[in-house]
Amino acid sequence: MTIALKDQWIWDSWYFREGDTWHGYFLKADKALLDPERRHLNVSQGHATSTDLVHWQHHGTCFAPAKSPAWDDSTTWTGSVVCDESGLYHLFYTGTCLAEGSLYQRVGHATSTDLHHWQRVGDGLCLDLVGENAAHYEHQHQKGFWHDRAMRDPWVMKDPKGEGWLMFFTARAPGIDEANAGGAIGFATSDNLYDWELQPPVFVGSFGQLEVPQVFAIGERWYCLFCTSGQHWSEAYTASQAGKLVTGNHYLIADHPRGPWQVAPGAFFDGENPCHRYAARILEIEKGHCILGFHDQDTQGFVGEILDPVAIEVDAAGLLNVTENKKDND
Template sequence: MLYQEKHRPQLHFTPKENWINDPNGLVYYEGEYHLFYQYNPHGSDHANMNWGHATSTDLYHWEELGVAIAPDELGTIFSGSAVADKHNTSGLFESDTGGLVAIYTQDGKSQQQSIAYSTDKGRTWTKYEGNPVIPNTKIKDFRDPKVSWHEDSKQWVMVLACGDHMQFYGSPNLIDWTYLSSFGKEYPSHIGVWECPDLLYLPVENRSKKEWVLIVSINADGPNGGSAVYYFTGNFDGKEFHPNEKPEDALKWADAGKDFYAAVTWDNTEDTYWIGWMNNWQYAGVSPVSPWRSAMSLARKLSLYEKDGDLLLRQEVITAEGNEEAISFPGATIASGEKESYAISDTAEIDLQLAKTTGSSEWGVTFTTDQGEAFRLEIDQQSNAYTFYRNQGITDFSEDFPAEVKGSLHKKEVKTLKAIVDKSSIEIFLNDGLFTATNTIYPEGTITQLELFAVNEAVQVENITWSKLHSIW
């Protein structure tokens, strides 16, 4: 029954069994994308944290390899990152071509940073005998190191989550670390702790420049309750991060859904890709699935979009080429108060291109099951917002799960809509991934139909395509 259970994702990575949460140690090395992750090998709750391990050649199909790094006398293995030390800056490898180095938090009497290294493409790891490389006795939350090479200052840079702010450290060799600076105490939000940071250098579309982006995961205080990811744009000079946003500015959420958290990027790639944990700490421990608990989002390629001086994160979802059976429908005009229905499968990619809407149009799509359950996305241009309704299906496991999940359109007209439908999730990408919303669902039935509806005025659709996506298992 493994991989065939009710609600088991067929397009998203899950372990065969037991608990997972944050993606860790993302690195591309010698033809493989590595996905490490927080893993409990002994049960379906958050405990006994190890690093689990999976690999992929296309960021879509994954092979689970089991436990990679296990607890020791310093504590359990919390979140962190991995890098390709291609020039053996650490001196941990016999060859000048180096290998993989993992940097992770150990949760024991306090939270400290340790490292391990691998000479066999991440299959086995040797822990550094001088661990921890960054000790800690004072700060309660001192974790989730994300490390990357900063070319301008010729050093490894670590960004570390410290409760209500981030700290930056620098190192020539991944072993000896020097404190550089802190950022964030003057910024919202501090209802929950800051976690799982990342520091990115992303291209700006249609511009001959790049900009720095600082990622912050926060639990709680997300835009729709619970955990979520937001970001700052700005400049990093090798020591300090200088944001474009002022403390009074509205937070920029990477994903307005309820179920996208702890997202971090792969090291050693030409383009920038990331993946998130597809869950929310409000109900992660009681989600109605077994023998696994939790999944990863689909991987996404990142860039920045600039308009009127404002920088927004764009996310292009990754699926496998040639993995689909595409069906196209002719364009349609949906009259006010009317709808059009299309038969689809419950593992599908849906693409809509709109010929034209107005600043006051209200329209959307509904995903309907063979038992009459409806999961609706409504776009309201006049209110500058979209709402995903997931009040149906299995919802009674947590009072925080049923929701009307809202997101901002940043005063931009919606021209394209992509939806990735899986057995227990729907990922929405508007305007080619400029606005995203990731939400888990637990329908009693099977999604079989897509309804396109118009509320207050006609909607003209240029093209409708849906593709049946085959299982990754």
């Protein structure tokens, strides 16, 4: 089974494990919209639980845009969930507002005691591209150059080398002539999960956007998984792949989550044309690691459901391989 709903499309997802239970969170929109491209501006967040990542129990909507007027009254997009030392759960999410045409993205913060009912912290806004370090980002919408002011998909984790917290997010860097070379992984730090300080990006280049970042370690190596479209490859990265444009999931590698990061060498990790799996996550399970993301396209067009998990392997060089892709190439 997949995470699927008869009357709604599902796309980006993120996961939190507590004991033997996985909590899956995902973006969803009604199929009554008819055109799946309309889902982005008619979105809410769903919640489901599983003990095996295959069989899921749905619990309905757990978060949605605020009532107008608000900074997040248009959309509440992709995020991540963590738990603090007191046992309080924290949701970090992407928000946009109607007054700005949903073009300016910011990061919001909500908390919960049960992993389903979420309350915004104040008005929810916790981080924007403002202050001294905003100069390292495209902090204003570059109309005609890029389609939005990018600051979305926050991934929050404990600092493995300190007592604070780290946030990574999809962003763009300024002053780069080639639009598809300006994608960035934004970065922020916090001592307490409530007060965040914007930092310069930890990575810039190779793609126009690096969506839905997820930072994790396997052994001593750090990985930053992201997804991107073949339409957003830079000229240099396209040349390195002999022009074989695919859409899907790739990753950066580093020795520490603060970087320096570089694009993983070799072939694009998990991509197809048309795209099969997008906005993937890699999860640690008892038998190793697996990848799961939403089913993007089939012969009929957009699908909109979460695919079953598939095992991944780490080779001797520390590079990732999707087991099913490896079998296809054998």
